Amino acid sequence: MAIHPPSNRLWWKEPIHGIELAWIVIAFLWGLFMFFFMIAWHFIGQQNLSNETYKIKPEVYAERVEAFAAEFQAVADDGTPLEEDGVPVVRPPVGGDAYILARLWEFWPILELKKGESYRIHLSSADWQHGFSLQPTNINISVHPGYEHIITLTPTESGSFGIVCNEFCGIGHHTMTGRIRIVD
Amino acid sequence: MTTIDQGALNGTRAGTSWRACRFSGLRIESSAEALIKVNAVAAVLFLALGGLMGLMVALTRWPAVQLLPAEWFYLVLTGHGANVLLFWIIFFEIAVLYFASAVILGSRLAAPKIAWFAFLLMVVGAVMANYAVLRGDSTVMFTSYPPMMASQWFYLSLIIFAVGALIAVFVFFATLVVAKNERTYDGSVPLVTFGAITAGIIAVFTLASGAIILIPTWLWSLGLITNIDTLMYKVVWWGMGHSSQQINVSAHVSIWYAIGAMVVGAKPLSEKVSRMAFFMYILFLQLASAHHILAEPGMSSSWKIVNTSYMMYLAVMGSMIHGLTVPGAIEAAQRRNGFTRGAFEWLTKAPWGNPAFAGMFLSLVMFGFIGGISGVVLGTEQLNVLMHNTIYVPGHFHGTVVAGTTLAFMAMTYLVVPLIFQRDILWPGLAKWQPFVFGIGAGGISLFMMGAGTLGVARRHWDMSLTDAAHAYEFPAAAYLMMGLNGISAIMAAVGGVMFIVIVVGSILAGPRLDQPGAKLTFPLHDKSREAVSEYGSHATLKLPGTLILVGIFFACFILYYFVNWKYLSELWLFN
Numbered sequence: 001m002a003i004h005p006p007s008n009r010l011w012w013k014e015p016i017h018g019i020e021l022a023w024i025v026i027a028f029l030w031g032l033f034m035f036f037f038m039i040a041w042h043f044i045g046q047q048n049l050s051n052e053t054y055k056i057k058p059e060v061y062a063e064r065v066e067a068f069a070a071e072f073q074a075v076a077d078d079g080t081p082l083e084e085d086g087v088p089v090v091r092p093p094v095g096g097d098a099y100i101l102a103r104l105w106e107f108w109p110i111l112e113l114k115k116g117e118s119y120r121i122h123l124s125s126a127d128w129q130h131g132f133s134l135q136p137t138n139i140n141i142s143v144h145p146g147y148e149h150i151i152t153l154t155p156t157e158s159g160s161f162g163i164v165c166n167e168f169c170g171i172g173h174h175t176m177t178g179r180i181r182i183v184d
Numbered sequence: 185m186t187t188i189d190q191g192a193l194n195g196t197r198a199g200t201s202w203r204a205c206r207f208s209g210l211r212i213e214s215s216a217e218a219l220i221k222v223n224a225v226a227a228v229l230f231l232a233l234g235g236l237m238g239l240m241v242a243l244t245r246w247p248a249v250q251l252l253p254a255e256w257f258y259l260v261l262t263g264h265g266a267n268v269l270l271f272w273i274i275f276f277e278i279a280v281l282y283f284a285s286a287v288i289l290g291s292r293l294a295a296p297k298i299a300w301f302a303f304l305l306m307v308v309g310a311v312m313a314n315y316a317v318l319r320g321d322s323t324v325m326f327t328s329y330p331p332m333m334a335s336q337w338f339y340l341s342l343i344i345f346a347v348g349a350l351i352a353v354f355v356f357f358a359t360l361v362v363a364k365n366e367r368t369y370d371g372s373v374p375l376v377t378f379g380a381i382t383a384g385i386i387a388v389f390t391l392a393s394g395a396i397i398l399i400p401t402w403l404w405s406l407g408l409i410t411n412i413d414t415l416m417y418k419v420v421w422w423g424m425g426h427s428s429q430q431i432n433v434s435a436h437v438s439i440w441y442a443i444g445a446m447v448v449g450a451k452p453l454s455e456k457v458s459r460m461a462f463f464m465y466i467l468f469l470q471l472a473s474a475h476h477i478l479a480e481p482g483m484s485s486s487w488k489i490v491n492t493s494y495m496m497y498l499a500v501m502g503s504m505i506h507g508l509t510v511p512g513a514i515e516a517a518q519r520r521n522g523f524t525r526g527a528f529e530w531l532t533k534a535p536w537g538n539p540a541f542a543g544m545f546l547s548l549v550m551f552g553f554i555g556g557i558s559g560v561v562l563g564t565e566q567l568n569v570l571m572h573n574t575i576y577v578p579g580h581f582h583g584t585v586v587a588g589t590t591l592a593f594m595a596m597t598y599l600v601v602p603l604i605f606q607r608d609i610l611w612p613g614l615a616k617w618q619p620f621v622f623g624i625g626a627g628g629i630s631l632f633m634m635g636a637g638t639l640g641v642a643r644r645h646w647d648m649s650l651t652d653a654a655h656a657y658e659f660p661a662a663a664y665l666m667m668g669l670n671g672i673s674a675i676m677a678a679v680g681g682v683m684f685i686v687i688v689v690g691s692i693l694a695g696p697r698l699d700q701p702g703a704k705l706t707f708p709l710h711d712k713s714r715e716a717v718s719e720y721g722s723h724a725t726l727k728l729p730g731t732l733i734l735v736g737i738f739f740a741c742f743i744l745y746y747f748v749n750w751k752y753l754s755e756l757w758l759f760n
C-alpha cells in the first residue's frame with residue numbers, strides 16, 4: 001500500500017506497465033506539441049504580445065502623452081475640440097504612435113483609430129500598476145509604472161470599446177475605465 | 185507489518201511515549217501526535233475565518249446583492265487570500281508532513297521543542313497579518329504588488345509566518361533522518377512519504393524566495409529602501425507564489441494515494457512511475473512563475489515560452505500521470521475487493537458514503553478537469569492575454585486549490601480525527617453529504633468565475649456595472665448571470681464549509697472516544713480480510729477499463745478546450 005514501504009524492495013527494477021507507458025508517451029507528446037504550438041503561433045498567428053519595452057520615468061511618460069494629445073486632438077467640423085465625458089478624443093496618424101496613460105483612476109485620453117489600420121500603442125502608468133483590459137474584445141495586458149510597453153494594434157471591428165482596469169489599484173479601482181473609438 | 189515490529193525494537197528512546205493505533209496498526213509517538221493536532225486545529229480555524237471572508241467576497245461580487253461597501257470588499261478580499269491560501273493550507277501541510285514522516289514511518293518526531301517554536305511563530309505571523317489587514321492600512325491583496333504599500337506589520341507578519349513554516353519543514357526532514365537512523369521502517373520510504381518529501385523540498389525553495397522578496401519589501405515599507413522594481417518583484421514573488429502551489433499539489437496527491445490505501449486498500453500500480461511523477465514536480469517547477477508574467481511588458485517571448493513550459497510541460501505531465509495512476513490504483517484495489525463487473529462497478533460500488541473517499545475522488549476529478557485544464561490554457565503564452573487578471577483566474581485556482589487541495593485536505597481530516605484525535609466522527613449522516621455539498625459549491629464557483637472571466641469581467645473588482653466610472657461600459661447580461669450563479673455556488677460551498685467545521689470541531693470535542701477497548705469506526709478503514717483476491721492482475725494482464733475510459737474523456741476535453749481557446753484568440757484584433 002502507498003502508506004507502506006514498497007513490497008518489492010527493488011521497486012525501481014519492476015517493468016513499467018503497458019497502460020502507464022502508453023499514457024506517459026501520450027502526455028509527453030502532448031506537452032511537446034503544446035510547447036511547439038506557442039512557437040508556431042509567432043509565425044502563423046496574428047495575436048502575439050509584443051515585448052518592445054523601454055524604461056522610462058513616469059513623469060516623462062506623462063509629459064509625452066500630454067504632448068501627443070495636444071498635437072493630435074480631434075476637432076469637430078465646426079472647429080471645436082472633440083471630447084467625451086470631459087476627456088479629449090485624439091486621432092493619431094494611421095500607422096503612427098499613439099499613447100495611453102494609465103493613472104489613478106482613468107485611462108487617458110480617448111483614442112480614435114481606423115478599422116483595419118495599424119498603430120503603435122504605447123502603454124505605461126503614472127503611478128501604480130494597472131490592468132489594460134479592452135472590452136468586449138478581451139485583450140488583457142499589465143501596465144507598469146516605469147516601463148513603456150509598445151504594441152502594434154490593428155482593430156478589426158468598428159464601434160466604441162471600453163478599457164476596464166483589471167489590476168487592483170486602490171479604492172478607486174472599480175471606477176477606472178477608458179475608451180477607444182474605432183471608425184470605418 | 186515489519187514496519188511496526190522493527191519500530192518497537194528500535195524506537196524506544198528515553199522521553200518518548202508511544203501508542204499503537206488499533207485501526208491502522210500505526211505506531212504513534214505522543215509529541216508527533218500533539219503537533220499534528222495543533223497544526224490541524226489552527227488550519228481549520230483559519231479556514232473558518234478565511235472561508236467566511238470568501239463568502240462575503242462572493243456575495244459582494246453578486247451584482248444583485250453587493251453585500252460589502254467597496255473599502256470593506258478590498259480589505260476582506262486581502263484577508264481571504266491570506267487566510268485561506270497561506271494559513272489554512274500551510275498549517276494543514278505541516279500537519280501532513282508530520283503525519284507522513286513520524287506517523288507513517290512509525291518514528292518519533294525530531295526536535296519537538298523546535299517544532300513547537302515553529303508552530304508558535306506561524307501563529308504569531310498569521311494573527312499579526314490579520315491584525316494588519318483589519319487595521320485597514322494594508323489593503324494591498326495578498327500579492328502586495330508595489331508601488332502600492334502596506335503597513336510594515338503586514339510584510340513582517342508574512343516573514344515571521346514563512347520562517348516558522350520553514351523551521352517546521354526542517355523538523356520534517358530531521359524526522360526522516362531519525363526514522364532512517366533508528367530503522368523504524370524497512371526498505372524505501374512509502375510512496376505517501378515520498379510525495380511529502382517532494383512537497384518539503386519545494387517548500388524550502390518557495391519559502392526562501394518568499395524571504396528574498398519580502399525582506400526588501402519590508403525594508404522599503406520602513407523607508408530603508410527607496411524603490412522596488414515592479415517587474416522584478418512580480419518575477420520573484422511568483423517564484424514563491426507559484427511554487428507554493430506545487431507544494432499543495434504534491435501534498436494533495438500524496439493524500440489521494442494515502443486515502444486510497446487506507447479506505448479501499450489501493451497499492452500504487454507501479455512505484456517507479458508514481459515516484460517519477462512526483463520527482464518531475466521538483467525538477468520542472470521552480471521557475472514556473474513565468475506563467476504569471478505572460479501579460480507583462482519587459483520579458484522576451486522566448487523567456488516566457490521556455491519558462492512557462494520548460495520545453496515540454498513535464499510538471500503537467502507529472503500531474504497527468506497521477507491522474508491515471510491514482511484512479512488506476514483504486515480500480516485495481518476495488519477489483520481485488522471483488523467489484524469486477526463491467527467497466528465501472530469498482531466506481532459505483534466504491535465507499536461513496538465515506539466522506540474520506542468521496543472527498544478524495546471528487547477532489548481528483550475536479551482538480552483534473554477544472555483546475556488542471558484551465559491552468560494549462562492560462563499558462564500558454566498567447567492564450568493568457570485572453571484572460572489575464574480577469575475573474576477567470578480566480579475561477580481556475582478555486583478549481584485547483586479549493587475543489588482540489590481543500591477538498592482533499594477535508595477528506596484527510598476525516599481520517600486524522602479518528603486516528604490522531606482518537607475520536608469518532610459525530611453526525612455521520614451529515615458527514616456523508618459534506619464532501620458533495622462543498623465539492624459541488626467549489627466546482628460551481630470555479631466554473632462560473634471562469635465563465636464570467638471569459639466574458640471579460642475583472643478580478644478583484646467591486647463593481648462590474650462600473651456605475652461611478654468616468655466612462656460607462658456595460659458587460660453582457662450573461663456575465664451578470666454568471667456572477668449571480670457564482671454567488672449561489674458560494675453559498676453552497678460555505679454551507680459545506682460550515683458542515684465541515686461543525687463536524688470536525690464537534691467530533692474533536694465530543695465525538696465518541698476511540699481509545700476504549702472494542703470501539704469501532706463509523707467509517708471503517710480497508711479490511712484486508714475481505715479482499716476477494718490477494719493479487720489483482722500481473723504486469724502482463726492488469727486491466728483497468730474504467731480508468732482508461734475516464735482518462736480518455738479527460739484527454740478529449742483537454743484537447744477540445746485547448747483548441748477552442750486558440751480559435752477564440754484568432755478572432756481578436758491583431759496585435760504584435
Ligand code: HEM
Nearest residue numbers: 238239242265268269325326578585643644645674677678
Ligand atoms: C466558501 C468558500 C470560498 C468562496 C465562496 C470563495 C470565493 C472567492 C471569490 C468570489 C474570490 C474573489 C475573486 C475576485 O474578486 O477577484 C476569491 C478570491 C480568492 N480565493 Fe476564494 N473562496 C472560497 C474559498 C477559498 C479557499 C479555501 C481558498 C484557498 C485554499 C481560496 C483562495 C482564494 C484566493 C487566493 C483568492 C484571491 C485573492 C486575491 O485576488 O487577492 N478561496 N474567493
Ligand SMILES: [Cu+2]
Nearest residue numbers: 130165169176
Ligand atoms: Cu487601475
Ligand SMILES: [Cu+2]
Nearest residue numbers: 165167169173
Ligand atoms: Cu485598477
